[in-house]
Amino acid sequence: DADPTCRRKALVIGNNYEGGERAPLLSCIKDAIEMGAALSAGGSATVVCTNLSKSAMEETIQIFVAALNPGDVAILYFSGHMVECGGRPYFVPIGAASSLTRDAMVSLHAVQACIMGKLGPDDFKIFLLDGCRVHRDDESSAGERDVDDDFTACVKEATNLYTLWATAPTASAFGGHSADAMSPWTNALVPLVKASPPIELRDIAARLVDSQKT
Numbered sequence: 001d002a003d004p005t006c007r008r009k010a011l012v013i014g015n016n017y018e019g020g021e022r023a024p025l026l027s028c029i030k031d032a033i034e035m036g037a038a039l040s041a042g043g044s045a046t047v048v049c050t051n052l053s054k055s056a057m058e059e060t061i062q063i064f065v066a067a068l069n070p071g072d073v074a075i076l077y078f079s080g081h082m083v084e085c086g087g088r089p090y091f092v093p094i095g096a097a098s099s100l101t102r103d104a105m106v107s108l109h110a111v112q113a114c115i116m117g118k119l120g121p122d123d124f125k126i127f128l129l130d131g132c133r134v135h136r137d138d139e140s141s142a143g144e145r146d147v148d149d150d151f152t153a154c155v156k157e158a159t160n161l162y163t164l165w166a167t168a169p170t171a172s173a174f175g176g177h178s179a180d181a182m183s184p185w186t187n188a189l190v191p192l193v194k195a196s197p198p199i200e201l202r203d204i205a206a207r208l209v210d211s212q213k214t
Contacts, residue, residue, distance in 0.1 A: 006045035008073040011064040012036040013057065014050045015080030015094055016179070023081075027176025031079035031130060031186040038193040044075060054093040057106050065114045073124040074115050079186060082108075082131030084169070089133065100136060112161070122159050126201065130166040130186050132173050164189075164205055 014032025017025045029050045036048035049060050068074055081092035083100060090105035097104050108127075115125055166173040166185035175183045182190070185208065192204045199207070 006043070007071060008042075008044040008075070009064070009068060010036075010039040010044040010046040010075035010077065011061065012039065012046060012048045012077045013052060013060070013080070013091075014048075014078075015092070016051060017081060017094070025080060025175045026179045027181055027183050028079040028130075030176060030179060031182050032077070034182055034190050035077050035079070035128070035186060035193070038190045039075060039077070041194050042198065044073075051094050053095045054104065054106060057091065057093050061106075061111055061114070065118050068115065068118040070118075070120045071123060072119060073126070074119060075126045075128065076111070076115070077128040077130075079130040079183065082129065082133065084133050084135045087135075089129075091131070112163075116161065124160040125162070127163040128189065129163065130173060130183055130189075132171070133165065133167055133169050134172055135170050162201055162205075164208065 012032045012035050014028040014030070015025070016028045017023065032048050032050055036046050040046045047060075047064065049056075052060060064074075064076075078091060083090055083092060083105070085100075085102060089108040090100075090102065091108060091111075092100065092105055108129075112125070112127065119125060166183070173183065173185060176187075181187075188208055189204070192199055192207055
């Protein structure tokens with residue numbers, strides 16, 4: 001368990017998919033393990049979870065949010081399938097049906113709103129997302145509009161909200177070629193997170209962009 005007294009708290013999730021209804025992703029657990037170790041080495045109280053169903057993911061996130069206090073730094077890392085529906089990003093949990101309805105997934109905006117609502121507007125909220133941003137058509141719902149209202153209200157007040165994506169909007173991210181290899185993006189990110197002295201977040205983002213060009 002993570003140290004509840006630590007002011008830097010990180011939740012790391014890696015969901016492998018072995019094919020079937022989802023395109024295979026074999027390196028996400030490896031990504032999560034290595035990123036968790038890097039964050040722990042950098043002084044974060046880190047919890048690593050892998051291959052989570054929707055209910056397990058929601059419960060894990062709820063526990064993480066409940067442990068946050070004003071003044072904390074919150075870091076959430078995810079490696080696995082993600083999609084965008086109507087411009088809204090979603091995590092794809094283990095066991096989601098091939099139709100990928102919104103009810104079967106976990107809304108990133110909802111998670112961000114919960115974390116931002118627990119922390120102060122000046123506290124750092126960092127989201128590191130090694131997932132695709134491929135768009136899928138889906139109808140909007142009143143519930144989703146409520147989530148967006150909460151998310152938008154929190155964003156208007158937040159000054160230190162950072163979201164780093166492995167890929168551009170509408171594009172696919174690349175996984176590692178085996179269970180023993182990290183994805184290219186996480187492979188570039190881990191040494192930057194572990195660097196001593198620490199690297200500024202804006203410089204990490206710039207170096208990640210440069211690393212993907214080579």
